[in-house]
Amino acid sequence: MIDETDESLNKSSLVFGNFAVLVVFVLLVGGVYLWVSKKNKTGQQVFPAGVNYLSPKGDEAKKPVLLYDFAKLAESSDWVTYKGKIYPFSFQYPKVLTPLTFPNDRSDAVTFKVNELSPEQSLLFTVETISSRDKNLVGKPEEFAKNYWKFFSGLKALNKITKITNEKGMTGYQATYVVKGKNAITSDNYFFVVEGDDEILLHIGDIFPTEGKAVLNRLVNSLEYKK
Template sequence: MEEKVEVSLNDKKSVVVITGITILVLFILLIAGAYYWVSKKTKGQTVYPAGINYLGPTSSEVKTPVAPLYDYEKLANSSNWVTFKGRLFGYSFQYPKEMVALAFPPNDPSDAVTFKVGDTPPELNLMLLVETISSRDSSLVGKPEEYVKNYWRFFSGLKGVNKVTVYQNAKGLKGYKASYLTKANTVTPERIFFILDGDPDHMIYVSNIFPKEGEAVFNRMLNSLEYKKK
């Protein structure tokens, strides 16, 4: 009789152990599934402080984003603007708090930043970056106007310069506005190149990425742009 009781207790212990292992395995699978789902949802976008995101995936991996609906007239006249500061270079500008500044990670040498304002993937539609002249043509270092006039040579889709004019924003930053001729016989929108005092190897490049109705927002950003060498 005692032997039968011993067997029964062992059986109960086995059931408890098996049940515990089963629950543990199910728990691990649940956690793994949740992690996989979250990683899929956030793929290619690592959130940094202050709402800055890393634009990770290549263009082939990025689905066309839905263009945000902004009231550009309201944004242009709003007092609720905040300051974005470059991490490698000493530039800064203001932008509407309702918009999210998208920047590359801290080791990006161009210190680029943009906004999602249309159907083009943001990483293919940069608003501002810092050009390193020597990385394109070392003979143009210290020759900002010549660099702007020869900028088209660095791109296979361009065939010449259309127009270059001297430009200065409201903060006193000086540089050039330029447009270029494409091989499709069209003229590019104007780009702005700002000279950085005390830094002959770099220029700030700015492109108007906004739709026509957002030009007032872009112009306010452009005129708020400042530079102080770090």
């Protein structure tokens, strides 16, 4: 004859044992997930597009792979005009370069493959919507440029800012920033004001190696915004 009391106790013990194993498993998986998440976030730094070629001091400097003869490109007469798909900006660039854009991108970003980085990591041009960064900086382009570093975890301070005017009469600011954790300064960032629109700034980041500075300067000086 089967003892129903013993059978009931055995079933209860089995259920409790299975539940305990399940709890331990969940805690173990959860612990591993949190550890991995924390580890992945540690040391992960975000940089604005266009600060890929830093200006490090001493042994930190690395010579980039040159994809073009930038001296010849700067002097070439074979330049063409790129026009924004959303905003009415335009600038000139060497015809040999292929504009790279991104589907459904509200910032109207465009770049060129002029270094070894992926296009997503090396944006040349974006339209910055100021309120999406900090609504308190709308209508304050200089303050926006000064504080731009605060929007990126990889930067720690403003290095230098200068008021500029390009050859098309557009005014704005040229700025560099200090990289967090390194004795390095970012490449130049240009912020151009759009007359009559306090909400946006035209941002150009220097994605070119040092040898391509003349190409960048010519491109920056050709930037226009016509409504």
